[in-house]
Amino acid sequence: MPSILHRTIALSLATGISLLVGGCLFEQSALHPAGRDASELSALAWFMFAAAVVVWAIVMGATIYAVLGKKKPRSERFADRLIIGGGVAFPTIGLAILLVFGLSLLPSWTSADTPDLRVHVRAEQFWWRLGYEQADGSVVETANELHLPNDATVEFVLSSTDVIHSFWIPALGGKMDAIPGRTNQLRLTPTKPGTYRGVCAEFCGPSHALMAFPVVVHEGSGFTEWMEQQRQPASARSDAFLGAGCGGCHVVRGVSEAGSVGPDLTHFGSRSTIGAGTLANTRENLIAWITTPGHIKPGVGMPSFMSLPEAERAAIADYLMELR
Amino acid sequence: MTPDEKAAETRQLEQVWAQPRGWRAFSDVNNSTVGLWYIATAFAFMLFAGALALIIRLQLAVPENDLVPAETFNQLFTLHGTVMMFLFAVPIFEAVAILILPAMLGARDLPFPRLSAFGYWCFLIGGVFVSSSIFFGQAPDAGWFMYPPLSTEQSGIGADIWLLGLSFIEVASIAAAVELIVGVLKCRAPGMHINLTPLYGWYVLIVGAMILFAFPPLIAGDLLFELERLLDWPFFDVTRGGDPILWQHLFWIFGHPEVYIIFLPAIALLAMIVPTFAQRPIAGYSWIVLSALGTGFLSFGLWVHHMFTTGLPSISLGFFAAASEAVAIPTGIQIFAFIATVMLGTVIRSVPMLYCLGALAIFIVGGLTGVMVAVAPFDFQAHDTYFIVAHLHYVLIGGMLFPVMAGVHYYYPFARGKMLSRTLGIWSFWLMFIGFNVAFLPMHLTGLLGMPRRVFTYPAGLGFEWLNLISTVGAFVFAGGFPALCVGLRAAQAQGAGRTA
Numbered sequence: 001m002p003s004i005l006h007r008t009i010a011l012s013l014a015t016g017i018s019l020l021v022g023g024c025l026f027e028q029s030a031l032h033p034a035g036r037d038a039s040e041l042s043a044l045a046w047f048m049f050a051a052a053v054v055v056w057a058i059v060m061g062a063t064i065y066a067v068l069g070k071k072k073p074r075s076e077r078f079a080d081r082l083i084i085g086g087g088v089a090f091p092t093i094g095l096a097i098l099l100v101f102g103l104s105l106l107p108s109w110t111s112a113d114t115p116d117l118r119v120h121v122r123a124e125q126f127w128w129r130l131g132y133e134q135a136d137g138s139v140v141e142t143a144n145e146l147h148l149p150n151d152a153t154v155e156f157v158l159s160s161t162d163v164i165h166s167f168w169i170p171a172l173g174g175k176m177d178a179i180p181g182r183t184n185q186l187r188l189t190p191t192k193p194g195t196y197r198g199v200c201a202e203f204c205g206p207s208h209a210l211m212a213f214p215v216v217v218h219e220g221s222g223f224t225e226w227m228e229q230q231r232q233p234a235s236a237r238s239d240a241f242l243g244a245g246c247g248g249c250h251v252v253r254g255v256s257e258a259g260s261v262g263p264d265l266t267h268f269g270s271r272s273t274i275g276a277g278t279l280a281n282t283r284e285n286l287i288a289w290i291t292t293p294g295h296i297k298p299g300v301g302m303p304s305f306m307s308l309p310e311a312e313r314a315a316i317a318d319y320l321m322e323l324r
Numbered sequence: 325m326t327p328d329e330k331a332a333e334t335r336q337l338e339q340v341w342a343q344p345r346g347w348r349a350f351s352d353v354n355n356s357t358v359g360l361w362y363i364a365t366a367f368a369f370m371l372f373a374g375a376l377a378l379i380i381r382l383q384l385a386v387p388e389n390d391l392v393p394a395e396t397f398n399q400l401f402t403l404h405g406t407v408m409m410f411l412f413a414v415p416i417f418e419a420v421a422i423l424i425l426p427a428m429l430g431a432r433d434l435p436f437p438r439l440s441a442f443g444y445w446c447f448l449i450g451g452v453f454v455s456s457s458i459f460f461g462q463a464p465d466a467g468w469f470m471y472p473p474l475s476t477e478q479s480g481i482g483a484d485i486w487l488l489g490l491s492f493i494e495v496a497s498i499a500a501a502v503e504l505i506v507g508v509l510k511c512r513a514p515g516m517h518i519n520l521t522p523l524y525g526w527y528v529l530i531v532g533a534m535i536l537f538a539f540p541p542l543i544a545g546d547l548l549f550e551l552e553r554l555l556d557w558p559f560f561d562v563t564r565g566g567d568p569i570l571w572q573h574l575f576w577i578f579g580h581p582e583v584y585i586i587f588l589p590a591i592a593l594l595a596m597i598v599p600t601f602a603q604r605p606i607a608g609y610s611w612i613v614l615s616a617l618g619t620g621f622l623s624f625g626l627w628v629h630h631m632f633t634t635g636l637p638s639i640s641l642g643f644f645a646a647a648s649e650a651v652a653i654p655t656g657i658q659i660f661a662f663i664a665t666v667m668l669g670t671v672i673r674s675v676p677m678l679y680c681l682g683a684l685a686i687f688i689v690g691g692l693t694g695v696m697v698a699v700a701p702f703d704f705q706a707h708d709t710y711f712i713v714a715h716l717h718y719v720l721i722g723g724m725l726f727p728v729m730a731g732v733h734y735y736y737p738f739a740r741g742k743m744l745s746r747t748l749g750i751w752s753f754w755l756m757f758i759g760f761n762v763a764f765l766p767m768h769l770t771g772l773l774g775m776p777r778r779v780f781t782y783p784a785g786l787g788f789e790w791l792n793l794i795s796t797v798g799a800f801v802f803a804g805g806f807p808a809l810c811v812g813l814r815a816a817q818a819q820g821a822g823r824t825a
Contacts, residue, residue: 026787028774030705041705045772048702052692059659059688063681066666067673079607079664087611087657095649095695102699103645106638158635163474164568166633166708170774174704177634179569180473181562184635197786201633201708201776203467205474206394209779298394
């Protein structure tokens with residue numbers, strides 16, 4: 001359906017909008033698609049927008065004319081015709097066409113063919129536990145930063161253990177809820193390499209607004225290389241980290257695997273954000289986060305480590321930055 | 325009958341119908357008094373919830389704002405939605421109907437005046453109870469549809485306040501529904517057959533019946549909810565065999581018809597106002613009655629479109645998408661019947677008519693975006709974003725607030741015997757109309773650019789800072805319409821004595 005005309009309209013409107021708002025990076029936008037579903041849906045959105053503007057103009061035009069215009073006297077039969085034509089025939093036909101066409105875009109999430117990659121996503125307050133299924137069936141766990149190969153169909157297996165969340169990467173496609181007690185599937189196919197942003201879309205508590213994640217779509221062998229690196233155990237150990245008891249909640253593979261309440265930190269230094277998309281991953285931010293996470297992210301599960309000596313907090317931060 | 329007897333009888337009649345004075349004024353059950361109390365109270369709640377919305381808009385005016393903390397923000401938007409829906413949109417229907425229905429049917433009062441008064445006091449008590457919670461920092465904070473497990477397991481006492489307060493409102497709504505249904509069926513003047521009833525009566529009848537079917541699932545859901553919170557019964561707790569989706573079904577099988585419970589009585593006001601100012605009887609009376617019935621019926625079959633992203637099978641998505649589109653047809657018929665009426669008549673330009681046009685312009689946008697989100701795949705993107713915030717406000721402001729404002733200007737002389745100022749009416753209209761569109765039109769885009777709803781903050785650099793700032797400015801212009809209205813009401817009261825009601 002997305003004819004060249006629609007594309008042109010969409011493109012010019014999108015450009016106009018980007019100029020309007022100062023040429024920002026629309027990395028969380030459903031109207032700047034980088035995936036198969038998102039492209040289809042943004043074309044559908046622009047098409048429906050255009051149709052809606054036309055319908056609105058016609059109905060309001062008729063109304064304004066009826067109120068202000070100089071009219072010929074009309075008969076009751078004219079009224080009946082107007083009601084049948086405008087109220088019955090037009091919406092019935094219009095909506096039937098829209099339905100046939102719109103519902104044809106319904107994805108078949110449960111299709112039998114195996115996806116190219118399966119990622120297990122467990123949404124927790126307020127972060128994302130990600131597990132990449134490997135060819136041998138094992139799962140490599142990371143957190144809060146999603147990496148995907150370009151042009152591959154990825155199946156997300158969504159679950160939650162606390163409250164209802166919703167997994168949404170606008171640039172790649174629609175959202176799907178992660179509901180306690182249920183497992184939902186969502187398939188997305190990235191078509192344009194780059195960095196995007198995903199968010200939680202279902203209100204899930206105080207820090208719902210701070211539950212995001214960067215999405216990196218790799219070109220060529222980029223994803224395989226990244227996966228290989230993530231598969232490795234941690235490159236170093238740290239007494240400061242272990243001494244402060246960080247291992248009680250965080251896994252650093254090869255160093256401490258006792259507690260896994262919080263996000264896996266094995267390759268923390270390779271990630272671009274802290275606290276699920278809340279802060280940029282810099283040393284200063286990391287020290288601030290370790291000191292008072294609750295000030296930065298209300299309701300976060302991580303306790304404050306203000307009681308640790310400053311040097312020790314800095315040492316933990318240095319260690320984590322090193323885990324690339 | 326001798327003149328003396330006649331005079332004695334008149335005296336007796338006047339005594340029976342006299343308004344109680346002093347402290348006893350609170351015991352009044354006359355529909356024209358209770359109706360006015362009801363309307364004034366509902367408007368007061370609306371102004372309160374509107375003030376909450378302005379704080380929300382201030383917080384979102386700029387990225388990474390820290391005007392209010394997350395916990396307070398969550399209480400603000402939960403209470404804004406709750407109060408607007410349960411303490412303004414639904415009660416204002418009951419309030420207006422109690423005030424104007426008897427006169428329209430040629431009756432002196434409704435069949436059970438004490439029931440109306442009972443409903444009003446329930447509404448007032450429940451409403452004050454829920455609204456005041458925010459002043460103690462204990463307002464509900466899980467969103468106005470209170471999804472478990474967040475609301476059952478992690479909310480404080482606010483969730484109980486929500487449940488208890490709304491139980492009063494549910495009682496009030498059902499009381500009003502019973503009263504109004506019996507009123508329309510039994511209190512019509514001799515010779516006024518059902519097919520000659522003013523359209524308002526038909527709408528009231530249909531909406532009353534809808535309330536009787538829509539509120540029980542909510543009441544049932546509320547009972548389960550409170551049993552879980554208070555006595556730890558596991559209806560929505562998956563670890564013990566419950567299911568959080570059960571609440572979503574119970575809530576939305578009430579929640580969707582509720583939209584039409586709000587919309588139909590407002591469009592009923594248009595059905596009375598438009599013919600007056602078009603100076604001719606309404607065109608397509610039977611069409612309107614049938615399509616109102618159709619809307620009421622269909623509205624019970626599309627609640628799942630609020631749950632498109634919960635992982636339902638495609639066949640369910642397709643069915644409920646089609647049902648959601650279908651409801652646009654009877655709605656379209658009603659709108660075209662009004663347009664046809666105006667086409668056939670000669671229009672007197674007036675403030676109520678201006679509000680009717682504004683309502684139409686806004687509501688059609690809401691209807692068209694409704695058609696968009698009913699297409700399930702598009703909803704996967706739009707759901708839970710500012711696109712939905714824009715959509716629902718276009719529907720409710722165009723489908724309820726503007727018609728009610730038209731009704732206020734139209735029926736004020738009936739209720740108080742005085743006219744409202746035309747100049748102030750026009751001022752309040754344009755402030756509201758322009759302010760509303762400036763605030764909410766950009767939100768369609770904000771949502772599709774990726775801003776989820778119910779966020780207390782957002783990072784800079786995602787492309788929606790300016791849109792949010794524009795929305796905030798618009799919200800304040802919109803709010804400016806209400807002082808203009810209040811000044812108008814005050815000025816009308818200050819005028820010399822008019823007809824005594």
